[in-house]
Amino acid sequence: MRKICYFLLAAIAAGCAAQPQKSNQSDKHDEADAVGNPIGSGTAAAPSPLAAQAFYPSTYRVPPSTPTLIRHATVLTGTGTRLDGADVLLVDGKIQAVGTGLQAPSNARMVEGRTAAGESLWVTPGLIDVHSHLGVYPSPAVEANADGNEATAPSTANVWAEHSIWPQDPGFRTALAGGITSLQILPGSANLIGGRSVVLKNVPSVTYQGMKFPGAPQGLKMACGENPKRVYGEEKHEAPSTRMGNMAGYRAQWAEAQEYLRDLEEYQQKVAAGGKDAKDAKPPKRDLRLDTLAAALKGDIIVHMHCYRADEMATVLDMSREFGYHVAAFHHAVEAYKIANLLADNGVCAAMWADWWGFKMEAYDGIPENIAFVDAAPGGCAIVHSDSEEGIQRLNQEAAKAMAYGARAGLDIPPERAIRWLTANPAKVLGILDRTGTLEPGKMADVVVWNRNPFSVYARANLVFIDGVVRYDRQDPTVAPESDFLIGQPAAAGADR
Amino acid sequence: MKAFGWMLVLMTTAVAALSSAAAEPPAGPRAAPSPRASQGHAVLIRNATVHTVTAAGTLEHADLLIHDGKIEAIGRTVTAPSGAEIIDAGGRPVTPGLFGGLGHLGLEEIGEEPTVDDYALKLGAMRPEFDVSFAFNPDSSILGVGRLGGVTFAMLAPSAEAGGKGLGGTIIAGQGSVARLNGALARTARALFIDIGGDASALSGGSRAAQFMLLQQAFTEARSPKSLLPGDLRVLTPGGRQALASYLDGRAPIVFDVDRASDIRQVIVFAQREKVRVAIKGGTEAWRVAPELAAARIPVILNPLDNLPASFDAVGATLENAARLNNTGVKIAFSLDDPQPHNIRKLRQAAGIAVAHGLAWDAALAALTRNPAEIFGVTAANGTLERGHPADLVLWSGDPLEVTTLADRVFIQGEAQPMHSRQTELRDRYLRKLRANAAR
Numbered sequence: 012m013r014k015i016c017y018f019l020l021a022a023i024a025a026g027c028a029a030q031p032q033k034s035n036q037s038d039k040h041d042e043a044d045a046v047g048n049p050i051g052s053g054t055a056a057a058p059s060p061l062a063a064q065a066f067y068p069s070t071y072r073v074p075p076s077t078p079t080l081i082r083h084a085t086v087l088t089g090t091g092t093r094l095d096g097a098d099v100l101l102v103d104g105k106i107q108a109v110g111t112g113l114q115a116p117s118n119a120r121m122v123e124g125r126t127a128a129g130e131s132l133w134v135t136p137g138l139i140d141v142h143s144h145l146g147v148y149p150s151p152a153v154e155a156n157a158d159g160n161e162a163t164a165p166s167t168a169n170v171w172a173e174h175s176i177w178p179q180d181p182g183f184r185t186a187l188a189g190g191i192t193s194l195q196i197l198p199g200s201a202n203l204i205g206g207r208s209v210v211l212k213n214v215p216s217v218t219y220q221g222m223k224f225p226g227a228p229q230g231l232k233m234a235c236g237e238n239p240k241r242v243y244g245e246e247k248h249e250a251p252s253t254r255m256g257n258m259a260g261y262r263a264q265w266a267e268a269q270e271y272l273r274d275l276e277e278y279q280q281k282v283a284a285g286g287k288d289a290k291d292a293k294p295p296k297r298d299l300r301l302d303t304l305a306a307a308l309k310g311d312i313i314v315h316m317h318c319y320r321a322d323e324m325a326t327v328l329d330m331s332r333e334f335g336y337h338v339a340a341f342h343h344a345v346e347a348y349k350i351a352n353l354l355a356d357n358g359v360c361a362a363m364w365a366d367w368w369g370f371k372m373e374a375y376d377g378i379p380e381n382i383a384f385v386d387a388a389p390g391g392c393a394i395v396h397s398d399s400e401e402g403i404q405r406l407n408q409e410a411a412k413a414m415a416y417g418a419r420a421g422l423d424i425p426p427e428r429a430i431r432w433l434t435a436n437p438a439k440v441l442g443i444l445d446r447t448g449t450l451e452p453g454k455m456a457d458v459v460v461w462n463r464n465p466f467s468v469y470a471r472a473n474l475v476f477i478d479g480v481v482r483y484d485r486q487d488p489t490v491a492p493e494s495d496f497l498i499g500q501p502a503a504a505g506a507d508r
Numbered sequence: 509m510k511a512f513g514w515m516l517v518l519m520t521t522a523v524a525a526l527s528s529a530a531a532e533p534p535a536g537p538r539a540a541p542s543p544r545a546s547q548g549h550a551v552l553i554r555n556a557t558v559h560t561v562t563a564a565g566t567l568e569h570a571d572l573l574i575h576d577g578k579i580e581a582i583g584r585t586v587t588a589p590s591g592a593e594i595i596d597a598g599g600r601p602v603t604p605g606l607f608g609g610l611g612h613l614g615l616e617e618i619g620e621e622p623t624v625d626d627y628a629l630k631l632g633a634m635r636p637e638f639d640v641s642f643a644f645n646p647d648s649s650i651l652g653v654g655r656l657g658g659v660t661f662a663m664l665a666p667s668a669e670a671g672g673k674g675l676g677g678t679i680i681a682g683q684g685s686v687a688r689l690n691g692a693l694a695r696t697a698r699a700l701f702i703d704i705g706g707d708a709s710a711l712s713g714g715s716r717a718a719q720f721m722l723l724q725q726a727f728t729e730a731r732s733p734k735s736l737l738p739g740d741l742r743v744l745t746p747g748g749r750q751a752l753a754s755y756l757d758g759r760a761p762i763v764f765d766v767d768r769a770s771d772i773r774q775v776i777v778f779a780q781r782e783k784v785r786v787a788i789k790g791g792t793e794a795w796r797v798a799p800e801l802a803a804a805r806i807p808v809i810l811n812p813l814d815n816l817p818a819s820f821d822a823v824g825a826t827l828e829n830a831a832r833l834n835n836t837g838v839k840i841a842f843s844l845d846d847p848q849p850h851n852i853r854k855l856r857q858a859a860g861i862a863v864a865h866g867l868a869w870d871a872a873l874a875a876l877t878r879n880p881a882e883i884f885g886v887t888a889a890n891g892t893l894e895r896g897h898p899a900d901l902v903l904w905s906g907d908p909l910e911v912t913t914l915a916d917r918v919f920i921q922g923e924a925q926p927m928h929s930r931q932t933e934l935r936d937r938y939l940r941k942l943r944a945n946a947a948r
Binding site: 150151152153181182185237241348349351352366367368369370371372374375376377378379380384387388389400401404405408411412414415416419420421466467468469470471496497500502503504505506507508 | 617618619620621650768769793796813815816817818819820822823824825826827828848850851853854857860861863864909910911912913914931932934935938939941942945946
């Protein structure tokens, strides 16, 4: 029974949470936000739908690190290049150089990339998962911690996933052992518009602010298809109950957001013009939900859309043109292979599983060549995602399966290309490619040293660096601290996760 | 018409169950006829690495001859009859067909749709006579997908589910039997499924302590029908007593879905007191009870991927569960947690991960082949490569536990299987479009 329930958590989440959490949108909450709200606060700060972000800043600071030279390894740079017998030098938390015969500072830690048996270790950028619910649907999957779906209204663009994150989820550590250095935590898919996502660095912290990726834009989670229909139409007898109801629901929200944004911009113009108009100008009434949607329309919040069927993705692309916003990625996208060229032509990425299918009707046409097809379309952008505390531990193996099925279909994909599905491409849709996702000088030293070719069931991460700091060491499990939840538990003693 | 036919079978069975006093299992649904191996047809696989999963071990550069659907020879220089199809394996591995675990194969075409989900009884009463095999659909598109993943047999298992749109299930989920992925049922290879633990407390009045209380009463009713309580205090129907009684001789296994170490210990005690044959499913904390399980000769059917404390019953979860159990002498087999059948091909990846976390490679292959065949009583047809057995095997493109490996050829019950499925049809249809667009 647990198994089914657990699966539902991943698939629709709200279907399993027996008691949806009551909304926190009390008046008091609004007031608390208004205190720090530059809109109407009388300060000189320009009103912005994003202003509230400043009050929830990242407190993550890059700790000092020992310079590290990884030598004689097989390096996949994430830019499409493979270097054999190459070195990677990490200094002050950044990639300093990638090449051969690199000189290390005298105090550098040396990591030998060739084993005594003459086999090569492999080095890749840190892996990035664009679709995770770690912390919001944590382990153990108790109702008390099921905080991923605010399934009380079809649009809850006002909620932020980061405000639900339990940083003690043991799944962060096991994901780290799988080479995950950054991840996006999204609200679930019960709602048409689920709320804001957050990008984290996979570092241990007592607060989520201590994990927050500095400067990464927030995302907006939206959902197509069966889940919103089921949660509202079927379970609550409310709108939406159909796919056309889904569309009407999003469109009404966007229309409202356009009006809000127009009012906001008019107000800004009056203030900027000065004089009597500026004095009399009144900002629109602050609305947390419309703040998020207006920021998405402006492109300041990145739109991520859960969508399975090809026809629905095409419909959503039409809607994005109606309201003038950009969909960065379709998540799950099990039918992306049917419209690989359409997605590529629209500059939309598809974030996919390797082989999960059939668990509901809209997933019935899934094929294990999906990722390879999206990759093969000229300009295509394929991403391997997990949506699972198990899958996130081995995105490299998911990619390997896609490579194998692709090869059988005549689509040969070398490792240096496939690694982009887990590194550069997810970094791109998260808006952090300028800082991580590839091994290029100046970027964050987010690096994984693998015991072998990572596209193997036997591959394991030997070392995981985040900003140049060793956060996981297979030889020394104490480097990655265990979750508070698991310490002092008799049953956990000796369980090597 | 078809529905009517099944109804007739069900009614006949019910009547038989009511009228028969013998402790025989009720007659099951008619098994789909096993596809006949083409008479006289021969296939010689040359120069393969043959993993027999028997005492003979792995044979390098071996030939394997399939004739009239049976493995006629395995050895160094096997001569093919004239007209035989010759496959040059070029050193590629051949293994027995893989086990697909316990779950809803042919019982759940897609999730979330009641009309194609037949795996759970929610009548609100304990009905061990519930047998999901009646619902098995040999035409499910999922069978073809599983076959292409090298899976040739699986155990149909009902799920115990609370509430939902019915009155809810009980801790006795019901029975299932082994199905082959060519659509044939092995009706005699059956098992009873019982759910124990915190996740099942909603099925037993809110406490796991009641699970053993209720089981004790059910087993007593089945064992001693003469000392029954008054009707309204009984937990079983006459058919239920008969069904449960058929497991008391220890021939067919009772599978307990249970994770917490202390609950597993209770199952061991229960099995010894009732002298029934038991297997553990799940067993996330089984490694903590490994010596007791080994001594009681109770096998564990586990998911090697379980390493998170998914519940308070699984605080001791570790990726080394499989290795530790195997090293302590516990027989292990594999099954994913998810009973949905769509991705049972993933089970060999889970086996490979167990190897990456300390399990011997040969033991991992046995946990996908011989061990589940032994647990569920199908060793004559599944799980090993032996002379005289029906050819139930897979020729792989590489290491069968490796994620980049695919099945090249699959034989089930002596028959070469078509190497296409609904998924390959979809692939080929859209591959043509992709290529046409690439050339634009």
